[in-house]
Amino acid sequence: MTPKRTLATAGRVLLQIRNDPRTIALLLIVPSLLIGLVAWIFDETNVFATIGPAMLALFPFIVMFLVTSISTLRERRSGTLERLLSMPLGRGDFILGYTLAFGILAVVQTAVAVAYATLVCGLEIEGSVWMLFVVAIADALLGTSLGLLASAFARTEFQVVQFMPALVFPQILLGGIFLPRDQLPQVLETIGDWLLLSHAIDALTAVASGDEDSGYIWLRIIFIGCWILGAIIVGSLTLRRRTH
Amino acid sequence: MMNNAIETRGLRISRGSTMVIDGLDLTVPGGAIVGLLGPSGSGKTTLLRAVVGVQILAGGSVNVFGQSAGSASLRHRVGYMTQQASIYDDLSVRQNLRYFARVQGAPRSDVERVIDCTDLSEQADRLARSLSGGQASRVSLAAAMLGSPDLLVLDEPTVGLDPVLRGDLWAIFRRLAEDGMTLLVSSHVMDEATRCDRLLLMREGDLIADTTPEQLLTTTGADTAEDAFLRIIETHDAGPSYSIGGRGGRSASRSRPRSPTHLLADGKSLGVRKKGPQ
Numbered sequence: 439m440t441p442k443r444t445l446a447t448a449g450r451v452l453l454q455i456r457n458d459p460r461t462i463a464l465l466l467i468v469p470s471l472l473i474g475l476v477a478w479i480f481d482e483t484n485v486f487a488t489i490g491p492a493m494l495a496l497f498p499f500i501v502m503f504l505v506t507s508i509s510t511l512r513e514r515r516s517g518t519l520e521r522l523l524s525m526p527l528g529r530g531d532f533i534l535g536y537t538l539a540f541g542i543l544a545v546v547q548t549a550v551a552v553a554y555a556t557l558v559c560g561l562e563i564e565g566s567v568w569m570l571f572v573v574a575i576a577d578a579l580l581g582t583s584l585g586l587l588a589s590a591f592a593r594t595e596f597q598v599v600q601f602m603p604a605l606v607f608p609q610i611l612l613g614g615i616f617l618p619r620d621q622l623p624q625v626l627e628t629i630g631d632w633l634l635l636s637h638a639i640d641a642l643t644a645v646a647s648g649d650e651d652s653g654y655i656w657l658r659i660i661f662i663g664c665w666i667l668g669a670i671i672v673g674s675l676t677l678r679r680r681t682h
Numbered sequence: 683m684m685n686n687a688i689e690t691r692g693l694r695i696s697r698g699s700t701m702v703i704d705g706l707d708l709t710v711p712g713g714a715i716v717g718l719l720g721p722s723g724s725g726k727t728t729l730l731r732a733v734v735g736v737q738i739l740a741g742g743s744v745n746v747f748g749q750s751a752g753s754a755s756l757r758h759r760v761g762y763m764t765q766q767a768s769i770y771d772d773l774s775v776r777q778n779l780r781y782f783a784r785v786q787g788a789p790r791s792d793v794e795r796v797i798d799c800t801d802l803s804e805q806a807d808r809l810a811r812s813l814s815g816g817q818a819s820r821v822s823l824a825a826a827m828l829g830s831p832d833l834l835v836l837d838e839p840t841v842g843l844d845p846v847l848r849g850d851l852w853a854i855f856r857r858l859a860e861d862g863m864t865l866l867v868s869s870h871v872m873d874e875a876t877r878c879d880r881l882l883l884m885r886e887g888d889l890i891a892d893t894t895p896e897q898l899l900t901t902t903g904a905d906t907a908e909d910a911f912l913r914i915i916e917t918h919d920a921g922p923s924y925s926i927g928g929r930g931g932r933s934a935s936r937s938r939p940r941s942p943t944h945l946l947a948d949g950k951s952l953g954v955r956k957k958g959p960q
Contacts, residue, residue, distance in 0.1 A: 446784035453781075454772045457809065517768030521825070524734050526757040527785045679752065680738045682697060 439528035447527070447535025451509070452542065465505075465547055469497040470554035477559035490561040491646035492615045494551055494570070495638040498544045498578035500606055506540060506585030507598045514589065523679045533674050537582050544578025545571065564648025569655060573645060576662045577638040583669035590676035609635035637661050687712040687833055687864040688733055692742035695728050695887075701740070702728050703887040710866060710880070712747075712832075715859045717878030718868040719911070725887035726868040727765060730837050733866065734762045746833060758787065761826035765837040767818035768825075771811040775802055775821050778810055779828065788829035796824040799854060816847045823851070827858070834858065836867045840874065852877045875907035883911060890918045 455461055473493050480486045513519040522532065548571060555561040563570060588605065592598035612622065612630035619630045630636050641658040644650040688710035695703040702725050710716050718726050731737035732744050735752015744751035746760060769778045779793045797806050800820040810818060819839060826834055836855075840848040852874070855865050859879070867878070875881050876895045883891040891898070891914050895907070904910035 443785055446781060450770070450773070450777075450781040453777055454770060457772050457774075457777075516771075517764040517766050518770060520736055520764060521762060521768040521782075522785060524736050524752075524757065524760070524762045525782070525785050526754070526787060531785075680736055682738050 439530035439534075443527055443531040444534045444538065447531055448538040448542075451536055451539035454509075455539075455543065465501060465543065466550050469493075469501075469547060469551040470558075472497075473551060473555050474559060477555075477561075486559065486561065488643075489615050490555055490559070491563075491642040492613065492639040494548065494555060494574060495577050495635065495642045496610065496615075497551060498548055498574050499581040499635060499638065500602070501547065502540050502544060502578045502581030503585040503588070503606060504599075504602060506536060506582045507589040507592070507601065508585075508595065510536070510586055510589035511592055511595060511598050519677070520681075523677070529674045529677045529679075532677060533586060533670055536586065537579055537670070540582040541575055541579055544575055548574035548578070561646070563646050565645040565655075569652070570642065570645045573638060573641045573655070573659060576659050576666070577642075579666050580634060580638070580662050580669075583666045583673060586673040587669045587676070590673065606635075609633045612636070613639045615639070634662060634665055686710065687747060688866065689745045690732070690742065691745075693729075693732060693744060694739065694741035695725075695732060695737060696740040697728070701887070703732075705742070706887075706889060708882070708889060708892075710864070710882075712864045713859065713862050714879035715855055715865045715867060715877070716880040716882060717875055718866060718882045718884060719872060719875055719907075720868075720870065720884030722870055724884040726870075726884055727837055728887075729884070730762075730835050730866065730868055733833075734760060734835050736762075758829065759832045761828070761831035761834045763819075763822050763826040763834070763836045763839055765841070767810075767815075767822040769810050769818065769821050772809065774807050774809055775813070775824075776806045778821060779824055782825040783828045786829040792828050792830075796827045799827065799857075800824040801850065816843045819843070820851070823854070831863070833864045833866065836865065838868050838870065840869060840871065848874075872908035872911050873906070875911075883914060885915060885918070890914055 455465075473490070476489065476493055477486045480489075510519075513522075519532075523529075552563075552567070552570060552574075556563060584605065588601040589598055592601065610616075612619070612626055612633055613636045614630065619627050619636065622630060637658040641655045641662075644655050644658075686709050688708065690706055690708040693703055693706040693708070694701060706729070708729075718729065720726055728737060732739060733746060733751055735744070735746075735750075735756065746756055749756055770781075773781070776793065776797065779796060780790070783790065783793050797803055800823055802817065802820055802824060805813060805817055810821060813821065819842075823836065823839055826836070840851055843851070855867065855877075859865055867874075869875075875898065878895060881891065881893050881895060881898055882889055883893075893901070898907060898910045898914075899905070902910040902913040904913055
């Protein structure tokens with residue numbers, strides 16, 4: 439693994455996205471449109487103040503999960519991955535390259551979404567905006583690393599898209615957006631408390647409300663970080679130079 | 683100077699429960715165009731993947747330039763062009779090659795060299811998605827040429843191309859070989875046999891002839907390579923002691939005799955083949 443090859447891979451992934459203006463537009467505009475829609479739905483109530491931060495956690499995670507799992511699957515199917523692995527590219531170069539590229543993308547996406555949510559929709563962020571970005575990036579990298587992992591278990595694009603409802607929807611349902619987690623049935627509350635997305639949602643809500651100290655937020659970021667690391671390690675094991 | 687570019691000993695490769703290649707001994711000399719010919723499904727791609735080092739082996743060994751195939755130091759010396767054009771659709775030709783050059787550790791100037799060499803200057807800034815099949819496969823070839831590897835492994839590079847483009851590609855291969863590169867080129871178009879320096883004929887995972895284009899025609903008495911190939915198959919199926927080219931035991935040829943009935947059972951018996959007495 440070399441920095442040169444990791445950076446080359448990250449640059450190549452970003453270049454692919456740059457060559458696809460429609461994807462960039464969707465990536466940057468859709469989160470803001472949906473946040474605006476939610477703010478509009480809950481106009482005249484204070485619900486948006488509660489679930490607004492959680493919405494900010496959803497997009498980097500979902501979008502990066504989908505984008506990564508599909509692009510990695512494409513690499514596997516188009517033969518480019520086989521070509522790369524027959525070249526002097528480390529498996530770490532490949533995975534970190536993707537992680538880096540999508541991490542950068544997540545920063546831009548979050549910046550647009552946060553700007554829209556705060557300036558246009560009136561969402562108030564009491565805590566540090568920097569902290570908000572740290573959580574959003576961790577969130578996006580989680581999506582990226584899980585997407586890499588998911589692509590290893592999918593043979594077709596159809597399958598990989600099905601991983602979204604299978605892995606992501608339960609986390610949204612139990613994450614406290616629809617109903618605060620402490621109002622869920624006991625079993626579901628316990629499950630929800632341990633889900634990955636819940637940690638991101640809790641951290642972002644804490645940043646927005648400014649109620650908790652930074653230890654509370656960092657604990658959740660570290661929890662997410664451990665999962666990112668685990669998923670990357672398992673994911674790199676699924677990239678084999680030799681296959682049947 | 684290494685005499686042999688590729689050596690396999692007792693190579694065995696399985697796909698599922700089927701032995702696709704079962705005990706292959708092969709020697710490929712350096713600095714030549716070696717054609718690997720055989721019908722679809724004869725195990726050409728599997729053998730090429732083993733040479734590149736991306737194939738899981740069930741047994742035996744593959745050495746390239748004296749080192750175990752796929753070892754880290756060989757990744758700089760072996761260029762591989764897969765059967766489908768393995769390039770990024772959403773990058774331009776030049777962007778594709780720049781990325782592969784950085785991964786290969788080739789100098790940036792190499793990109794223009796391979797674009798020139800494969801006659802892609804006009805398409806260099808077009809997205810790979812918009813290229814014709816022939817152009818895309820030339821990009822794939824250009825990528826394999828980056829860093830001037832000592833061995834180029836090309837899996838059916840001319841498949842689906844019109845005769846003019848095919849001729850162009852073979853002219854490129856010839857130039858590369860003249861520069862001292864070893865090329866292992868697979869094809870199921872028998873006519874292409876005449877363009878090679880050496881020929882390896884494969885059938886059902888077995889090497890049935892190791893010869894040269896001239897010898898192929900003279901020993902079989904056929905007019906075309908296609909005809910010669912059919913005659914070899916007939917002879918091969920009829921008796922186990924057939925050896926073409928009079929190269930004796932020195933070069934790669936079938937390593938073990940087998941009974942005609944064994945072969946007549948065709949693909950069906952692949953899974954139950956046993957190693958015969960030497």
